[in-house]
Amino acid sequence: MTTISRARPMAGLALTLRRWPQRQPTAFLLVAAAAWFGLYRTLLPASEALVAWLPVERASHLGGALQFFLYDTPKVLLLLTGIVFVMGMVNSWFTPERTRALLAGRTEGAANVMAASLGIVTPFCSCSAVPLFIGFVQAGVPLGVTFSFLIAAPMVNEVALTLLFALFGWKIAVLYLGLGLAVAIGAGWVIGRLRMERHLEDWVRDMPRVKVSAEASALSLGERIRAGFTAVREIVGKVWPYILAGIAIGAGIHGYVPADFMASFMGKDAWWAVPLAVLIGVPMYTNAAGVIPIVQALLAKGAALGTVLAFMMSVIALSAPEMIILRKVLKPRLIATFAGVVAAGILLVGYVFNFALG
């Protein structure tokens, strides 16, 4: 180590900095949190100063759009990085293996609530949906409870919630959280009630039962910090172009396009807007970040909140590729029931929003 430092002091320093989170994890977390808050607090004045320095009128359309873009981009990316890092650490406690053990052998009802809630904090990749599904069923997690988890995990996640919070405020984020959970719990419960176990593919039903135990993974704080960094690299590294596109669209609308452009055909008064949004959203597939630019554009142009949330949920929760993957373990009737029940739940959410709350 000393020879490296002497020969190339910068490389030595970089190496020390890289190892620091592992050596003194608590100190690292405190300093990182302080630095994060410091950065966050200086953003608005910094973007104001930058726009003032640019040769555009602050009150002009272009000035407004620039200000919006320059402030929102670092704000959203900073928020997302912070939350994804923390969730990466939290995820290291809630592995799918542990979640499965927590749910195994429980009876439906409360377990649906538990499964949907665990879906938020358990890391989930749609390419793992089938192995996960089989693993749950094999361990004796009831079918409806498995579905509650499988619906909540992709739909209600930290990326979707952070983006909704950063771009549209905490009320919309909390509403999305509550309604997403409600759809996952309700749909899972209904599927459980329908007793559709025989509509699993035969080879899945015939898989040997396994016994699982809920041992907590014994990771050190340093290793959890590493998991946080990995999550930031994998998630933020993948979604930032979508976020930039979303903010740019938002900025453009902010500066130029008159509001209420969409209100006539996606507003509250059009009863068919919600079913249409779900119908368009179901076959589409993109992640939470990919749908944000569209949501941004729709909301800013006066589309009703319930319609837009229903669209967002159906894009993330149901998709044609997912159905094709699930076909390997579910018989057509169960897939149709799954899609139908979830779509009905989302439809209900859209209507409740537009009529009862709006």
Add this chain to the structure above:
Amino acid sequence: MRQVKVLGTGCANCRTTVRLIEEVARERGVEVQVEKVERIEDIAAAGVLRTPGVVVDGKVVHAGGVPTRDAIAGWLQAT
């Protein structure tokens, strides 16, 4: 010769994992035979909940996400 199986339905992470294992094995001069397991029945039978999963000489050593180079080196070295 080490028998390595990468379990996954063919997402980008699975391909990256295969490439990484082959790279690390070449760097360390370890002979490996890497096989991709894509049949969902076989993945499920291994008891892996997350993909990509990695099986070295019949033992599951990893599940979920692209493994680090250090971890791969560890599996290949261990006897």
